Amino acid sequence: YSTGTGNYFVWSVSSLLTCLFSSLTFIFLDWMPSNKSVSDAPITQFVNCRILREHKLQREDLWVREGKILDPEKLFFDEKGSADQRVDCEGLIIAPGFIDVQINGGYGIDFSQATDDVRGGIALVAKKILEHGVTSFLPTLVTSPPDIYHKVLPEVKVHSGGMEGAGVLGFKPLRFISLLYTVEDISIQLISVYDIMIFFQYLIFLKHLSFANLLFLFSSTSLPLFHCPGFHLEGPFISLEKKGAHPEQHLRSFLSDGMSDLIETYGTLDNVAMVTLAPELPNSQSVVRELTQRGITVSLGHSVANLSQAEDAVRYGASFITHLFNAMLPFHHRDPGIVGLLTSDQVPQGRTVFYGMIADGIHTNPAALRIAHRAHPTGLVLVTDAIAAMGLPPGRHTLGQQVIEIQGLHAYVAGTKTLCGSIATMDMCVRHFKQASGCRVEEALEAASLHPAQLLGISHAKGILDYGGDADLVLLDDALNVRATYIAGQEVWRKLHHHNC
Amino acid sequence: MKLIILNDYDQVGEWAAKYIRNKILRFNPGPARFFILGLPTGGTPLGCYKKLIEFYRNGEISFKYVKTFNMDEYVGIPRNHPESYHSFMWNNFFKHIDIQSENTHILDGNAANLIEECDSFEQKIKAAGGIDLFVGGIGPDGHIAFNEPGSSLMSRTRVKTLAQDTILANARFFDGDMSKVPTMALTVGVATVMDAREVMILITGAHKAFALYKAIEDGVNHMWTVSAFQQHPQTVFVCDEDATLELRVKTVKYFKGMMHVHNKLVEPLPPK
Numbered sequence: 193y194s195t196g197t198g199n200y201f202v203w204s205v206s207s208l209l210t211c212l213f214s215s216l217t218f219i220f221l222d223w224m225p226s227n228k229s230v231s232d233a234p235i236t237q238f239v240n241c242r243i244l245r246e247h248k249l250q251r252e253d254l255w256v257r258e259g260k261i262l263d264p265e266k267l268f269f270d271e272k273g274s275a276d277q278r279v280d281c282e283g284l285i286i287a288p289g290f291i292d293v294q295i296n297g298g299y300g301i302d303f304s305q306a307t308d309d310v311r312g313g314i315a316l317v318a319k320k321i322l323e324h325g326v327t328s329f330l331p332t333l334v335t336s337p338p339d340i341y342h343k344v345l346p347e348v349k350v351h352s353g354g355m356e357g358a359g360v361l362g363f364k365p366l367r368f369i370s371l372l373y374t375v376e377d378i379s380i381q382l383i384s385v386y387d388i389m390i391f392f393q394y395l396i397f398l399k400h401l402s403f404a405n406l407l408f409l410f411s412s413t414s415l416p417l418f419h420c421p422g423f424h425l426e427g428p429f430i431s432l433e434k435k436g437a438h439p440e441q442h443l444r445s446f447l448s449d450g451m452s453d454l455i456e457t458y459g460t461l462d463n464v465a466m467v468t469l470a471p472e473l474p475n476s477q478s479v480v481r482e483l484t485q486r487g488i489t490v491s492l493g494h495s496v497a498n499l500s501q502a503e504d505a506v507r508y509g510a511s512f513i514t515h516l517f518n519a520m521l522p523f524h525h526r527d528p529g530i531v532g533l534l535t536s537d538q539v540p541q542g543r544t545v546f547y548g549m550i551a552d553g554i555h556t557n558p559a560a561l562r563i564a565h566r567a568h569p570t571g572l573v574l575v576t577d578a579i580a581a582m583g584l585p586p587g588r589h590t591l592g593q594q595v596i597e598i599q600g601l602h603a604y605v606a607g608t609k610t611l612c613g614s615i616a617t618m619d620m621c622v623r624h625f626k627q628a629s630g631c632r633v634e635e636a637l638e639a640a641s642l643h644p645a646q647l648l649g650i651s652h653a654k655g656i657l658d659y660g661g662d663a664d665l666v667l668l669d670d671a672l673n674v675r676a677t678y679i680a681g682q683e684v685w686r687k688l689h690h691h692n693c
Numbered sequence: 694m695k696l697i698i699l700n701d702y703d704q705v706g707e708w709a710a711k712y713i714r715n716k717i718l719r720f721n722p723g724p725a726r727f728f729i730l731g732l733p734t735g736g737t738p739l740g741c742y743k744k745l746i747e748f749y750r751n752g753e754i755s756f757k758y759v760k761t762f763n764m765d766e767y768v769g770i771p772r773n774h775p776e777s778y779h780s781f782m783w784n785n786f787f788k789h790i791d792i793q794s795e796n797t798h799i800l801d802g803n804a805a806n807l808i809e810e811c812d813s814f815e816q817k818i819k820a821a822g823g824i825d826l827f828v829g830g831i832g833p834d835g836h837i838a839f840n841e842p843g844s845s846l847m848s849r850t851r852v853k854t855l856a857q858d859t860i861l862a863n864a865r866f867f868d869g870d871m872s873k874v875p876t877m878a879l880t881v882g883v884a885t886v887m888d889a890r891e892v893m894i895l896i897t898g899a900h901k902a903f904a905l906y907k908a909i910e911d912g913v914n915h916m917w918t919v920s921a922f923q924q925h926p927q928t929v930f931v932c933d934e935d936a937t938l939e940l941r942v943k944t945v946k947y948f949k950g951m952m953h954v955h956n957k958l959v960e961p962l963p964p965k
Contacts, residue, residue, distance in 0.1 A: 253788070265773060344855040565814045 231674040233258045237275035243286045256663040259680030263659040287637040288655045289327025289664030290618045292643035296332045297580035303331045310347035322685040324617040325666035325674040328419035335353035335427030335438035342459035422465030429469040430494035437612030469516040470495035471505035484509025494519040499532040527587035534568040548575040551625040552616035558628035565629045574621045574640045579613035610655040623672045696948040697931045702897045706740020709886040711959035724759035730761045731827030734781045737895045746789040748820035756792040758793050763799040764838040768877040776866045800879040811850040831896050834918030835904040839880035842916045850883030883921045906939035
């Protein structure tokens with residue numbers, strides 16, 4: 193600060209203002225004594241909504257704090273606390289955020305292609321599928337040569353909370369960072385009315401944020417945008433006859449030691465959540481057992497296994513069927529094949545076999561969908577199996593090592609009539625499933641949230657709206673159109689042209 | 694005593710809620726002047742609570758400056774057990790209105806020292822300035838709160854062992870399994886309720902009829918503890934037709950004849 197009488201005047205006024213404002217800060221901080229003993233984090237109460245809880249839509253408020261669902265009774269009696277913010281949902285349904293365990297890409301991004309920006313590609317798809325209500329997903333890689341796996345898999349570091357994406361905050365971070373400097377600096381900053389307004393906003397904001405929260409806000413501009421438990425590796429250890437759209441030249445079978453073959457192909461299993469393989473391949477049992485022991489979900493698919501081979505695999509730990517009916521032997525009354533797992537009595541006690549269904553109206557006839565649903569309703573998991581072309585206009589696009597062609601809602605291997613994936617979105621699948629099966633709204637929503645969470649073993653935190661669970665939410669109207677999506681209690685997408693939450 | 698006789702359960706709930714509403718509005722509570730309400734649990738007051746919630750939603754009443762003291766709570770079941778009276782009050786009343794948690798008081802059945810808990814509850818009532826209106830129900834054996842037959846009419850908040858009848862009556866909330874019903878409870882005493890400036894008792898159903906008869910037509914007797922309120926200067930009994938089945942025709946006619954006067958108490962108040 194340079195010398196001069198005028199400047200001394202400014203300096204003394206600034207000091208006065210500093211004292212005034214810093215004392216105001218303390219007054220504000222003490223004025224509203226904390227009404228919560230456990231945490232000062234802001235509490236949001238979603239009112240005027242129906243929430244999916246205990247398999248029913250209940251007319252209840254939903255309380256969220258620090259990204260988790262809060263028990264309001266405990267808050268009331270133990271902490272004597274109340275909500276800081278109320279969100280009026282105008283009668284909408286709140287369901288747990290959808291979980292897609294089979295998605296190959298979208299919006300031009302193909303997860304199976306080794307690009308320079310794998311993380312960016314995944315983050316882009318993650319952001320776009322929020323519009324479909326999907327808050328967690330497994331990026332899926334189709335059969336590819338080993339170098340693709342070696343390049344792509346390590347790119348994504350999966351840690352317990354999941355991957356993080358770019359954050360969205362509603363105010364200017366820089367101004368606030370400057371306000372975190374010394375008090376003297378604040379006085380220098382307070383030159384314009386604008387700064388004063390910002391400062392008062394800051395004080396009011398302080399009332400609701402603990403210092404810990406402030407540190408979090410400014411230590412990183414990231415907020416988790418989606419949850420990624422890991423990759424789903426569909427292939428290459430699958431059957432030749434049922435390869436579907438997978439490239440034949442990259443199919444593999446297990447040599448003498450299945451696991452080392454698998455690890456050699458994939459490079460690493462660190463970021464893998466699910467592997468689809470054909471159980472009739474020799475040496476697959478040890479692989480199934482080992483993968484299960486490592487906490488990786490084993491799925492049966494692209495296979496010509498008979499029922500007994502499939503049941504063996506389930507005994508060794510397999511718990512999922514990749515897109516039921518597609519790329520497997522059709523149901524036969526003397527050997528139901530993999531489809532027979534739905535009603536098999538050889539499934540070990542306490543375990544459930546889940547099965548993925550692409551309910552886009554194309555991959556499965558609605559009558560077949562109904563048969564599967566009625567045979568085993570609690571195991572149905574909706575998947576999109578969406579390909580890179582999902583979200584894009586009709587035409588030619590690349591999937592894995594092949595070229596595909598979009599015609600309307602169909603996606604074929606170019607030049608053939610073989611389906612190679614769908615371009616339906618998850619919310620479309622939920623709506624179609626409900627309409628085709630005639631099931632209740634709750635069942636349709638659970639097929640996209642609770643069941644995949646149970647399959648992945650994360651249903652203590654995801655796929656449910658129980659106290660302590662993660663507040664990944666999707667708000668829908670009665671026709672099951674997505675109106676808004678929340679991750680960790682923060683709104684991450686809202687449908688425009690509507691003035692509700 | 695005022696005896697208000699209405700046609701059915703729903704009307705009883707509505708009349709009682711309107712009475713409470715008018716009482717609070719006339720009192721005009723504020724930050725320095727809270728309205729102290731004593732509250733019951735059970736099937737009888739549920740209709741009344743629903744109506745009060747409706748009045749809150751319509752903007753007719755606010756509970757911001759109301760303090761509540763509940764009558765009783767089971768001993769030994771977790772606070773968040775679905776049958777605890779904390780859960781009952783939260784689910785059926787508190788979560789729907791704008792009452793502050795620090796203004797609600799329910800006995801803690803899991804307190805380390807139950808006697809101290811009871812004593813401090815009495816102190817809290819005293820500190821709040823005493824109860825303006827204590828709402829209660831009646832058991833088939835004529836008990837008020839958990840003051841079972843034989844409870845002293847001068848009793849204060851204390852631990853009580855529950856009577857067989859009460860355990861039987863409550864078994865329906867515990868999957869019909871009597872072994873799951875708690876056997877002890879903390880309860881306000883008869884004298885605690887008598888200290889309130891006004892008392893309102895809700896009675897519905899034929900199974901309560903004999904208890905109502907004993908309460909108002911027979912003598913004051915510690916075997917029918919509700920009869921103590923014959924000696925309270927400001928008591929209102931609100932009941933339905935079925936509950937009057939054991940009363941004398943003369944009594945019923947007398948009080949029905951006064952309904953046009955009593956109904957004035959529940960008319961909507963003129964706007965200020």
